[in-house]
Amino acid sequence: MNKRALWSDIFREIWRTKARFISIFAIIMLGVSFFAGVKATGPDMLDTAETFYRKLRLMDLKVQTTYGLTEDNIKLLSNVPRVDVVQPGYSADVFTGDKALILKVYSYDTEKPLNQYRIIKGHLPKHSGEIVLDDRLDGEYGLGDKITFTGNGKDAELSNRFGVLDYTVVGFVRSPQFIEKKSRGTSGIGKGQVDAFAAILATDFKLPVYTEVYLSFTDTSALKAYTPEYEALMKQHTKDVEQALSAGLASAKKDLVEGERKLAELALPKIYVTDRNDNPGYAEYKDNADRLSAIASAFPVFFFLIAALVSLTTITRMVEEQRLQIGTLKALGYGNRDIIAKFLVYGTLASLAGSVVGLALGFTLFPTFIYNAYSSLYNLPDIIKRFYPAYSIISILVALICTTLTAWIASRVVLRGNASILMRPKAPKNGQRIVLERFSFVWKRLSFVQKVTARNLFRYKQRMFMTVFGVAGCTALILTGFGLKDSLGSISGRQFGAIMKYDVLVALHADASPDVVDAYKKWITDESAITGTLEVAQETMTARAKGINDQDVNLFIPVSVDSLAQFVELRDRLSGERRKLTDKGAIVSEKLAKLYGLEPGGYLTVVNKENETFKIQIAGITENYVMHYVYMTPAYYSSVFGKEPVFNTELLNNTVQDKASEDTFGEKLTDSEHVAAVSFSSSLGTAFDDIMKSMNVVTWVLIVSAAALAFVVLYNLSNINVSERIRELATIKVLGFYDKEITMYIYRENILLSVIGIVAGSGLGILLHSFVLKTAELDATLFVPIIKWPSYIYAALLTLLFSGMIMAFMHVKLKRIHMIEALKSVE
Template sequence: MKNILNLNIWREIKDSKGRFFSIMGLIALAVFVFVGLKATSPDMRNAVRKDYVQQNLADAKINTPGTQGFTKHEQDVIKQQKYVDRTEYGYQADAKIHGKQMAMQVISKPDQLSKMEVKSGHLPKHANEIALGEQLKGQYKIGDTITLTDNHDKQLSTLQGKTFKVTGFVRSAQYMKKQNMGSTVMADGKINAFGVLPDQAFTGQPNVVQVSYKNVSGPAYSDKYENQARQDTDKLQKKLNTLSADRRADMQKNIDQQLSLAQAKQQEAQQAVQAAQGTPMVAQAQAALTEVDAKMNEAKQAKANVQQLKYTAQTRQGFSGGYSEFGSDADRVAELSNTFPIFFFAVALMVSFVTMQRMADVKRTEVGTLRALGYTHIQAMREFIVYSILVATAGTIVGTLVGLTVLPDRIFQAFGSTFYTNGVSYGITWWPIIVSYGLALLSTVFPAVYTTYADMREQAATQMLPKPPANGKRILLERWTWLWSKLSFFNKVPLRNLFSYKIRMWMTILGVAGSIALLITGFGIRDSLNKIVPLQYNQLVHYDVTGVYNPDASSTDRQAYQKSVDEDRNVKGETKVHMDNAQVNVKGLQDKQAVQVLVPQDTKQFKSYLTLRDYKTKKALHLNNDEAVVTEKLAKIKGLKVGDTIRLDDATGQGHRVKIGAIAEMYAGHTIVMNKAYYHKVYDSKPTANATLIRLNDSSTKAMRDMSVKLNKEKAAVTTIQSGSIRNDINTVLNSLNQVVLVIIVAAALLAFTVLYTLTNINVSERIKELSTLKVLGFYPKEVLEYIYRETAALTLAGIVLGYAFGYAVHAYLMSVVMPENTMSAPGVTVLNLAVSTLMIVFFALIVLWLMARKINRVDMLGALK
């Protein structure tokens, strides 16, 4: 008896391969997307977490300007903080690679914290040796020499030598990015490589401190770890503020004493020059005065530089180039996994539910026969239970295997292409698999068992008979006799079927609507991403290079800097601004958001360099004396509106409250713009111009780079920022997201085809006797096909129209969760998007039509009518 039932189950699978594999495919697709995306985010994090643990990446890093280092007292105070576990002092300096307009950062060889992973060769042992980061692996090989200089090809004051022998190549979690790891005054203003030198290769005192904390726990990127590390670093910064203030006061006192002595000598020298007038000694006296004046100016410059002595502490989010970006990429995948798979599961499970319910209806007579032969209810339902479990299990296994391997690897390659990592770390996250399997069983076992059990309430003899057809009902259109009488037979029948079988109708409409909505979303995300750069740099940002300089530099150096701008023939125009870097805490985000504060010196001129327009009305915005203009994404993530205030923290953690007067359209970066009067009110100091926004006649990437290199050679230069570099950074992120979008589009296309095939197959199977009757009556094959496919076409069309609305909503929602925290999405659902998505659905529908035509033409008419 058991063998007979098992044979019946396998026969049913063999005879309904299309239904079995279509349901399995739907479940596999949904599981693939859900399990795959859920696994990808932790796999990405675990891949780099291993590197952080192996290298013992520091929890924080302290930087101090210059090479004066830390006093013994300061070192003791830092170490004595109760939350500090270990401190390790080292060196850090920026340099230009001789013969290349390329900047790199060199650091001393670490001992315990933030160690290096040696990929080939070995770490340097002597002062003339260096290990290079992998960024330079294609340009140098072990045994080569590399020359490091300042911008004028002279030896750096921070290094003992210029030329170093390459001993190996290393990887560091401090420098995960393949390029643009920070700003510098060297070369074109971007740090694109790093190297490791022994301590004896540096001059001066150690100027960086790697710090580990006692009270941190949890893995990197977890809220528990990141929040505690940030709290400790904030406390450490407050202590550093006190230390640097005391150090500045001591240095100021010494400089004041030197100035007093210099002033006294200056007066003596001036008197000596008066006394020597008309004598041979006048030249010697004048030379002495010039020497004293030079020392006086040096002392004054040193006094101005003292104010720049500020110790800054940063968590990994700040000092490790790539740490924050990689974590944000993993977060975006996690957000996508919380939303996108829902739509896949909704469509897939809905169709699976209807298909299995239909199977139970078709097998009604067989179940009644088994009951009549003496089989128990459970035995009679065994075919449905086993069949449902098999299809759910097979779909879950296939979807899980592909999802756990293909999707994490594909997405990791997309996002990881801009980082140096050791590859994806595969892992199994069990709860998504269990949830997926449970939903799969619910969508297959439940409808089959429920429908069969409901039929079993009848007598076995009654159940052996086909279910009587439902009483015919007039549809609403039939009551409109004028219209109904004019319709042909082939038009009336589809209309009756459409509205008589409402469940099948809505399943088809919703299935198609869900599929096209996913296609529209995928293409829409791609289009939105591709619009960001043109919108930002064609309509809003009109300058090409930002030259940042030291306003406290000597007047001679500042004049030389300005002269290099004025005399450059490629400069189309320039305007002065005061630029500050600030940070903003955002609830729910682990790292602080970087904000650029701009204060134009000439507000009228400034409008030609940055367009400030309302993010809703697109009307021009104006700066007033009581409020600032905030860009849209910053206002959005902070939940701010006009009239609210926002706190800005400077590098030392000091906060300033800014009132929002308007919200401006901006697609990349966080910016706050205010006039000089309001800046003075907020910061209690007058804004001094420290940056020049420059427009170029030739705004090519090469021209921007050449301008940056030229400006950075000036003594007053701090760094330069190229718009082209920012565009490249944005495009890098967008290209990574586009790779994910491609996966979404392919999965959505497969889902659309499978849904159309499954639902159309159900429709044909349900109507096989009806179609056979038409063929027996002499209808041509084309007429029989049109008879059934008019309904499919009508339902597909209705699903497409409804899918447009779904697509707009889903696209808008997903764009709000997948974009980086400092990037605003652009409108992306275009007419071309709708057209392509519609054509794909129509194409799939035509393929299904062809497959169904073959099935209908092979039907045994007499056998179907028995």
């Protein structure tokens, strides 16, 4: 067959069977767009953040000490290996006199390159007395408004920090240090939480020493944020900075206080070197992107699997319809290669067209739609969308396998017959007794139509299997989407209500004077809103094992084991059985145990900041969903680490109910010099809920995509069913069946198969849901493996809805069956 004739025949076939061509195109398009789109969203999100950080030159490290930083310290930092920029600055927490908000005020210097601001309105400070505000305060204040700094009764102290206390708002900005919209970090004043940041000229500060120094390094400029290479360099640079400031700060302090008091009475300054992960929202943003990538690795497999099977059925039917033409061509002497070419090109065109459109939609719509949902959480510019050749190649290859390979297989099967056989219609299958007929007490009670329906189902086993599998696969995908929504939405209530039962966590200064401690304890005792307290020692160490990523672990040592149950619930997740601490070992959180393969009687290896290694024996495993915890008694802590625990935290239960009361309660707590920071469980739960709600968009994208796939699959299978049985349907139409009766003749089978598929899909959905949860989980989270009963109903109703819609479409087609044409014999 010459090329012109081949292409002419192919395009005639496409036009004649445009519904079939479009259905294959749609299935491939959905699979490719979902895979490419969701797979690209995670990298696009990280690339957008990286571009934002690079443009505004977000620092690599931040250095603080308890005594501040002098010019001598700056010189020490300038000698750190591979340091690029050393940028000292000032900051202080203040109240605003009119709004009673807590501001974290930073110094701004036009000559300093790091941590630049993105201007939303107005301009940056140019003169003394000008201030720019966090754009989350746009609406609370306007350009030209006045702001007065107050110190909650400590105005004299503020005068020692600032040369000016009254400021004019000249702009609203965003900072690369605060990409999260809500969180602005903790504060040592007021309620313990910063409401917003602000920036003034450095010359408006009067502090004798710098409060922090920002660093960037030469070897990180070419690396992207969030990459393992960048994180590894940051660990090394942190060690270098700590080493340079430590045996340096000790020397400087000795020179400073020589002759004033005995050196033995002085404590060396504490050094705090933090990287970008301490900035609110920085690490969580990567976690969200990683979740998307994990989901993108799991779901498209099922999309493509369903697409492959439906494509196989569709193209097989197409080949069967072409038996006469194939037989004629063989009789005329055409070879198998020439005959197969038509079907290969048909499948390839549908596949490539679907892939191209799918890639275009995937790389543009999906990232934008999902990222816009996250924009409610983060202060970042519009997403940067990129084309990913690797994802494109993978998508096209898989799509071609789904269609072109299936076309080749189907064609080869038919071409095994000789020309004389192929030029005659395929003989119908012989009727035979079905299993149900053996149960006579049931079979006798069925009507004629019901018996015909039962026989037809078992007569066309391949179609029955494909319909059940197609419906089951789509139902499973929809159910998994709703199940993810259930699982993500259940974490906050379980973690910050059922497990972490305390209302307030108070971080304490361990080196506070006895008088300050006594005053704090007296206030706690006298405060009527407090219903219970528990002192706890908390310490962060690193869990380590060969072949497993290091994990940050929170050691949790309550001063009273008997009182722990009022504040933290230790229990088995499946049985609900309570766990109790003993002096014979520690209880570890469930996800930590899963990562390290821990069982009661085994050991967990942890490393402290001095790189000393310790082994902790496992006494039990407890339910936990966020972060890793190791619970132990004070006695067991002492036996493992050889020292007494320092109780640096206090848990409080109280009767406070609303946000305003929480703020007032927090202000009372932070008035004490013994209190370092305050956090409320309600705020933590709300913040986690906000993060999880952003994932709801991903689940809805999944649900809508799966629903669209279900519609296409059901339509395709129904169309094939009608096409295969066109002579049968024309016959019963000749026998006097009405149009509605003919439609129900077909759809009794489809409805029954859909119900079977829904039941099977519910079971498959449970397995798929569990698989996706395990795939999408991060190291520090455990997703709740739960699917609520309404989700099963929603998945079933959606599938039945599509089945009903397709029934309406097919009814129109069935009404148009031409009886004479359909019953014509090829003989």
